[in-house]
Amino acid sequence: MKRPAAFIAGTGHAVPRRVVTNADIAAMGVDTNDEWIIERTGIRQRHIAGDGETLTSIAADAARQAMTRAGVHPGEVDIIILGTASPDHLLPATAVEVQTALGCSRAAAFDLSAACSGWLYSTIVAESLIANGTANTVLVIGAERLSGIVDWTDRNTCIVFGDGAGATVMRRSEGQRGVLSHFMRSDGALAELLWRPAGGGVLPFSPETFAQRQHYVHMSGREVFKHAVRSMAEATDRALDAARLTAADVDLLIPHQANVRIIEATAKHAGIPMEKVFVNVDRFGNTSAASIPIALNDAVEQGLVKEGMTVLFAAFGAGFTWGSLVVRF
Numbered sequence: 206m207k208r209p210a211a212f213i214a215g216t217g218h219a220v221p222r223r224v225v226t227n228a229d230i231a232a233m234g235v236d237t238n239d240e241w242i243i244e245r246t247g248i249r250q251r252h253i254a255g256d257g258e259t260l261t262s263i264a265a266d267a268a269r270q271a272m273t274r275a276g277v278h279p280g281e282v283d284i285i286i287l288g289t290a291s292p293d294h295l296l297p298a299t300a301v302e303v304q305t306a307l308g309c310s311r312a313a314a315f316d317l318s319a320a321c322s323g324w325l326y327s328t329i330v331a332e333s334l335i336a337n338g339t340a341n342t343v344l345v346i347g348a349e350r351l352s353g354i355v356d357w358t359d360r361n362t363c364i365v366f367g368d369g370a371g372a373t374v375m376r377r378s379e380g381q382r383g384v385l386s387h388f389m390r391s392d393g394a395l396a397e398l399l400w401r402p403a404g405g406g407v408l409p410f411s412p413e414t415f416a417q418r419q420h421y422v423h424m425s426g427r428e429v430f431k432h433a434v435r436s437m438a439e440a441t442d443r444a445l446d447a448a449r450l451t452a453a454d455v456d457l458l459i460p461h462q463a464n465v466r467i468i469e470a471t472a473k474h475a476g477i478p479m480e481k482v483f484v485n486v487d488r489f490g491n492t493s494a495a496s497i498p499i500a501l502n503d504a505v506e507q508g509l510v511k512e513g514m515t516v517l518f519a520a521f522g523a524g525f526t527w528g529s530l531v532v533r534f
């Protein structure tokens with residue numbers, strides 16, 4: 206097995222103050238109920254951003270925590286990569302706004318668009334930049350403020366998503382800990398199963414697109430579900446094979462927190478018992494690019510990630526995009 210080039214030196218997460226329960230969504234007039242949402246998704250509540258809680262502010266809060274825990278000061282950060290599908294502005298990247306908020310004046314900063322796979326893709330890019338000598342310290346953030354682009358009258362989507370940010374600091378690895386293997390894949394032929402039709406160059410915002418609610422996220426839930434299960438199964442197999450490991454070597458699986466049924470199917474396929482699978486979708490909903498780093502930091506804070514442990518990460522998102530990582534802590 207190759208010696209790891211980069212390791213995760215610190216983790217952090219931040220979520221907006223306001224908690225919205227399933228009952229709160231039903232009370233907004235959405236035709237749904239707590240029992241159905243819990244049974245079909247495992248979600249009980251999510252955090253939703255209010256005034257002043259921008260993507261930049263949430264992402265910067267998560268990043269500050271990760272940097273403190275990694276013992277990294279702002280001037281040491283070489284690169285900031287922010288995975289998101291809900292930036293503060295269409296131009297420029299939210300990563301540069303986060304750079305300014307953090308005072309990482311030496312850094313290059315850019316956003317990475319891979320939807321719910323955003324943090325995982327960004328981590329693979331960060332590892333490559335460290336491996337090829339471009340950077341020593343990379344701040345990787347997955348952050349979303351999806352509440353602004355979700356249709357709060359569409360029960361298909363508004364029950365699923367939440368806002369938040371997770372961050373990790375990646376540094377050059379000196380020892381045996383770090384990224385052992387990774388896998389990433391996409392399929393653009395399926396883009397329209399989970400997308401935001403309007404707002405880009407093909408269909409700019411117009412009174413018609415607003416009337417047809419095309420500025421919101423649209424999702425074919427059942428189709429997405431099937432592809433998520435299939436793709437995350439492939440992802441776990443591929444990263445384990447590349448690391449020459451088996452399910453028995455995995456101490457913890459941290460999957461994208463989309464839906465508890467997708468997580469259970471992924472674990473079952475991989476042959477990893479649910480006791481070794483981290484789940485917090487009940488408290489945060491699907492926070493897209495933020496979901497894995499929030500889950501990782503939550504697991505770290507609960508003392509579930511210890512030195513020497515092998516952790517398998519698996520992601521799936523719009524695009525479609527999917528991928529996996531094996532990391533030794």
Ligand SMILES: CC(C)(COP(=O)(O)OP(=O)(O)OC[C@H]1O[C@@H](n2cnc3c(N)ncnc32)[C@H](O)[C@@H]1OP(=O)(O)O)[C@@H](O)C(=O)NCCC(=O)NCCS
Pocket residue numbers: 236237238241242245246321360361364365424425426427428429430433463464467491521522523
């Ligand atoms: C969205 C999702 C929860 C819907 O669950 P589902 O089991 O596929 O639900 P369906 O759309 O097949 O609908 C099943 C029934 O529940 C009803 N229903 C759908 N949404 C509902 C809701 N929010 N509340 C109450 N009832 C609902 C439907 O009308 C349907 O009723 P019927 O059988 O009487 O026609 C599920 O498809 C899912 O999680 N998909 C993946 C989403 C995801 O993870 N996206 C992000 C990927 S990164």
